Amino acid sequence: MSKNLFLGLDLSTQQLKAVIIAEDGSVVHETAVNFDRDLPQYETKNGAIHGAGRGEVTSPVAMWVEAMDILLERMKKEDVELDSIMAVSGSGQQHGSVYWSNDAENLLSNLDAQNNLLSQLCPNAFSIAQSPIWQDSSTTAECEELDNAVGGSQAMADLTGSRAYERFTGPQIAKIRKTNPKGYEATARISLVSSFxxxxxxxxxxxxxxxxxxGMNLMNVLTHKWDDKLLTACGGPSLRQKLGEEPAHGGTILGKVSQWWVKRWGFNPDCVVAPFTGDNPASMVSLSTLGDAILSLGTSTTLLLDIPPSHTAPARFTTSHLLAHPTSTTAFLAMLCYKNGALAREQVRASHAESHWHIFNERVEARSPGNGGYMGLYFPLIEIIPPNVHGNFFFKHGKPISEAEFPAEAHPRAILESQFLSIKARIAAILPKDAPRLRRLILTGGSSQNETIRQLAADLFGLPTYVAETKEAAGHGGALLALYAWWKEKNGGSGTFEELQDQLGGSMKLVASPHDDVTQIYDKIVDTYVSCEEQVVSLA
Structure with a gap:
C-alpha cells in the first residue's frame, strides 16, 4: 500500500461504505456494512423505517453508530493500514438530521478505547432516537409556513437555492419542534448525517x-451564512445555537481524530478530519470539474451542473436546486430532478419497440434529429419538472395532436429528445450569462451504457460525452475531499481542487462526440419544446 492513505466514508440510506485511496487518487480498498443484512435487529427495510404518521420515514441513529463499529472491525480484519490514513472525509445522504443530547459533547470527548461507540453513545448521546431522512414527506404544512415566512416559494428559492421541500432539514426541524417539544428542548446540537x-x-x-x-432551507446560498429569519421560523431563538457555527468550507480541516481512534484502532494521531458533504456534492467531486454536467440516467433522471465562478449568480427556480460548491467558495452546483426517467423510457420501449433495447435503438436511429417535427412528452408518474403534470402529450411543429396522429415509429426518438430538451432549456436558464461554456457531459446510471442514447445526448447538448469508471462515486468523492484538505494544508493553505485533479489525472472514458450540424438542429427547436411544455402545464 501507499505510505499515505485517505479515507472516504459514505453513509447512504442502505449502507455505510468506506473507500480508501492512495496519494495518486487510485482506489486501494473498499469495505461496506449493509444495514438490512448486517444489522437486522433494527428492522429496517432498505435502511429505513416507515412510521405510523403519513409520510414519516426515519432511520435509527444507533444503527449508524453500530455500523461504524462493524466497519472498523472489518477494515482491521482486512489488514487495512489504518495508521497510514492521513485524512478522513466523506458524504452522507442529504437532508437527514441527528439530534444530540446535552450529554453528547461530554460522552464524545471521553470515549474509552476499551469499549465500542455503540455502548458509550447510545442512547444517552441522542435526544431523539430516530433520525428523519430524505424519504420523509410528512412536513407539507411546515413547508407552506416556511415559504410564507419569506414571501413565497420563489423568494425562498432565491434565498436558499430551493423552495421549501418536505425532505429538507428546516421543515423537519420545525415539525419536531411542533410535535415533540420535549425532544426538541432536550436537543443541544443538531447535525446533518454528513456532520454527524x-x-x-x-x-x-x-x-x-x-x-x-x-439542502436545509436554512442557509443563504449566496453568502453561506445561516439566515436568522429562517432559523426563527423553523426552530425559534435557540436554533442558531443548536446548529453551531456558520457552515464550514470544503478543503479546510476541522481537527484531528480523537485519542479513541488512535488507541482503539491504531489511527495516526496526526490524521486530520475534513468537512463531510452530501452525497450529490461528493459525487460531483468524484466525477467532474468546473464546467461539467453530470446526467444520471437511472430510475429517475438527475442533472448536476458544476458551475464555474462568474460575476452574476446563477438563476434560482422553484423546480431546481442551487447549492454551494463543496470545494470552492465562489462556484455553485445546480441540480434538476425528474421522476420520469427510466420508467418512461421503458414504457415506450415496451409499447413501441417490442420490449427490446436493440429495436428501440434501431427506431431512434431510423429517424432524423428533430423527429420530423413530432414531439412527445411522457409522464407516467406525476412529474416534478414541470410540476404536477401526468400523462402523455403529443405535438407536431408545436401544435397539439392526438396519439393516433403520432407515428408509432417516432416514439423512441421522441422520449429521448423530449427528456433531454427539457434539461437543455433549463441549463440555459440557470447558467449566468457570463458563465464559461460547459466543457463536457458525463453520463451515469443504467442508460449510460446505451450507445444510441450516448450519441443522441452528445448531439443534443453539443458536448463531448464521457462515462465514469468509478462506481462508488460518493465514497470516492469523500476520499478525494480528504486528500484535498491534506494536500492543501501541506501546500500552506493554497491550491485549488482543480490543480489537485490535474496532478491526479482522470478516470473518464470518451464515448461520444457531438456533430455540430445536428447540435444546430436541436438548438433551433428548444423554444418549440418550451412552448409544448407550457401547453402541457396549462392543462395540469
Missing part, C-alpha cells in the same frame, strides 16, 4: 459543511 460522522471521529460535534447545508 466527523463528530464521531473528532470526539466533538463538527460544523455542518456549506454544500450540504444548502
Amino acid at each position: 460522522m466527523p463528530s464521531l471521529f473528532m470526539g466533538k460535534i463538527a460544523a455542518i459543511e456549506m454544500s450540504d447545508a444548502s
Whole structure:
C-alpha cells in the first residue's frame, strides 16, 4: 500500500461504505456494512423505517453508530493500514438530521478505547432516537409556513437555492419542534448525517459543511451564512445555537481524530478530519470539474451542473436546486430532478419497440434529429419538472395532436429528445450569462451504457460525452475531499481542487462526440419544446 492513505466514508440510506485511496487518487480498498443484512435487529427495510404518521420515514441513529463499529472491525480484519490514513472525509445522504443530547459533547470527548461507540453513545448521546431522512414527506404544512415566512416559494428559492421541500432539514426541524417539544428542548446540537460522522471521529460535534447545508432551507446560498429569519421560523431563538457555527468550507480541516481512534484502532494521531458533504456534492467531486454536467440516467433522471465562478449568480427556480460548491467558495452546483426517467423510457420501449433495447435503438436511429417535427412528452408518474403534470402529450411543429396522429415509429426518438430538451432549456436558464461554456457531459446510471442514447445526448447538448469508471462515486468523492484538505494544508493553505485533479489525472472514458450540424438542429427547436411544455402545464 501507499505510505499515505485517505479515507472516504459514505453513509447512504442502505449502507455505510468506506473507500480508501492512495496519494495518486487510485482506489486501494473498499469495505461496506449493509444495514438490512448486517444489522437486522433494527428492522429496517432498505435502511429505513416507515412510521405510523403519513409520510414519516426515519432511520435509527444507533444503527449508524453500530455500523461504524462493524466497519472498523472489518477494515482491521482486512489488514487495512489504518495508521497510514492521513485524512478522513466523506458524504452522507442529504437532508437527514441527528439530534444530540446535552450529554453528547461530554460522552464524545471521553470515549474509552476499551469499549465500542455503540455502548458509550447510545442512547444517552441522542435526544431523539430516530433520525428523519430524505424519504420523509410528512412536513407539507411546515413547508407552506416556511415559504410564507419569506414571501413565497420563489423568494425562498432565491434565498436558499430551493423552495421549501418536505425532505429538507428546516421543515423537519420545525415539525419536531411542533410535535415533540420535549425532544426538541432536550436537543443541544443538531447535525446533518454528513456532520454527524466527523463528530464521531473528532470526539466533538463538527460544523455542518456549506454544500450540504444548502439542502436545509436554512442557509443563504449566496453568502453561506445561516439566515436568522429562517432559523426563527423553523426552530425559534435557540436554533442558531443548536446548529453551531456558520457552515464550514470544503478543503479546510476541522481537527484531528480523537485519542479513541488512535488507541482503539491504531489511527495516526496526526490524521486530520475534513468537512463531510452530501452525497450529490461528493459525487460531483468524484466525477467532474468546473464546467461539467453530470446526467444520471437511472430510475429517475438527475442533472448536476458544476458551475464555474462568474460575476452574476446563477438563476434560482422553484423546480431546481442551487447549492454551494463543496470545494470552492465562489462556484455553485445546480441540480434538476425528474421522476420520469427510466420508467418512461421503458414504457415506450415496451409499447413501441417490442420490449427490446436493440429495436428501440434501431427506431431512434431510423429517424432524423428533430423527429420530423413530432414531439412527445411522457409522464407516467406525476412529474416534478414541470410540476404536477401526468400523462402523455403529443405535438407536431408545436401544435397539439392526438396519439393516433403520432407515428408509432417516432416514439423512441421522441422520449429521448423530449427528456433531454427539457434539461437543455433549463441549463440555459440557470447558467449566468457570463458563465464559461460547459466543457463536457458525463453520463451515469443504467442508460449510460446505451450507445444510441450516448450519441443522441452528445448531439443534443453539443458536448463531448464521457462515462465514469468509478462506481462508488460518493465514497470516492469523500476520499478525494480528504486528500484535498491534506494536500492543501501541506501546500500552506493554497491550491485549488482543480490543480489537485490535474496532478491526479482522470478516470473518464470518451464515448461520444457531438456533430455540430445536428447540435444546430436541436438548438433551433428548444423554444418549440418550451412552448409544448407550457401547453402541457396549462392543462395540469
